[in-house]
Amino acid sequence: MYAVLWRLVPGPWPAKLLVFLLLALGVLALLFLVVFPWLEPLLPFDEITLG
Amino acid sequence: MTSVVRLVVRTSAELLVTLGLVVVAFAVYVVFWSDVQNAAAQSKLRDTFQAQVEQAARTQVSAAKGGAAAPAPIASDLPSGSTLGVIRIPRLGDDWSWVMVEGVSDDDIAKGPGHFPGTAMPGQVGNFAVAGHRATHGEPFAHLDEVRKGDEVSIETVNGTYTYVVDGSKIVDPTAVGVIDAVPGKPGAKPKKALITLVTCNPRWGSTERMIISGHLTSTQIAGA
Numbered sequence: 001m002y003a004v005l006w007r008l009v010p011g012p013w014p015a016k017l018l019v020f021l022l023l024a025l026g027v028l029a030l031l032f033l034v035v036f037p038w039l040e041p042l043l044p045f046d047e048i049t050l051g
Numbered sequence: 052m053t054s055v056v057r058l059v060v061r062t063s064a065e066l067l068v069t070l071g072l073v074v075v076a077f078a079v080y081v082v083f084w085s086d087v088q089n090a091a092a093q094s095k096l097r098d099t100f101q102a103q104v105e106q107a108a109r110t111q112v113s114a115a116k117g118g119a120a121a122p123a124p125i126a127s128d129l130p131s132g133s134t135l136g137v138i139r140i141p142r143l144g145d146d147w148s149w150v151m152v153e154g155v156s157d158d159d160i161a162k163g164p165g166h167f168p169g170t171a172m173p174g175q176v177g178n179f180a181v182a183g184h185r186a187t188h189g190e191p192f193a194h195l196d197e198v199r200k201g202d203e204v205s206i207e208t209v210n211g212t213y214t215y216v217v218d219g220s221k222i223v224d225p226t227a228v229g230v231i232d233a234v235p236g237k238p239g240a241k242p243k244k245a246l247i248t249l250v251t252c253n254p255r256w257g258s259t260e261r262m263i264i265s266g267h268l269t270s271t272q273i274a275g276a
Binding site for chain 1: 259
């Protein structure tokens with residue numbers, strides 16, 4: 001999977017590495033800003049109110 | 052054939068490692084990042100509250116000269132998420148202080164301890180009820196279990212400081228909404244006493260129960276007096 005992606009990205013290896021790092025950063029940002037805030041209220045330690 | 056098997060095994064291994072990293076990232080988000088965001092929110096709320104106190108001090112000098120005997124309660128229709136005051140519990144440390152907000156939605160209590168809308172305001176007759184996180188989001192109420200009968204809980208608002216004394220703590224079901232009634236356990240009853248109720252989860256990282264700290268008002272001090 002990652003090997004195929006590595007081959008798909010053009011350029012010499014330092015450029016490929018940079019693209020990979022940027023992709024990883026993008027995925028992390030998506031997780032922290034969108035996915036995790038949505039996921040967190042579904043977990044038990046966040047419930048502190050009554051009702 | 053073997054190359055197909057190899058591809059499947061390799062791809063699923065890569066996916067599983069990726070999933071593992073995502074889980075680690077989520078743990079970092081919950082345990083570390085929510086505290087960072089809470090600290091930023093608290094710092095902003097503290098600035099806002101400080102500005103409100105200074106603003107109020109300027110206008111209240113004349114009120115104090117007029118001979119007001121008790122501070123007016125703060126407005127009960129605060130918008131959700133706005134600053135309400137500062138809570139201090141000396142038992143939890145001299146520098147233990149949190150800016151409270153109005154409301155108990157996820158967004159509100161992520162910023163700081165939240166006041167249950169509709170319950171009494173600080174100092175008012177009725178039940179001033181506040182919920183706070185015991186784990187994550189700065190965990191303001193992490194050590195609420197150390198609070199003992201007789202301990203003081205002080206609430207500072209722009210109008211004054213209200214000191215409550217703890218009567219006791221108990222563990223209740225998450226459905227026990229009666230504990231925040233104006234007269235706890237008696238919905239609709241007319242309150243005669245000014246009470247405080249602090250609510251958080253129990254056990255610390257769980258949600259199967261709630262821990263309740265209750266107390267009553269003992270003294271009131273007008274801001275600037």
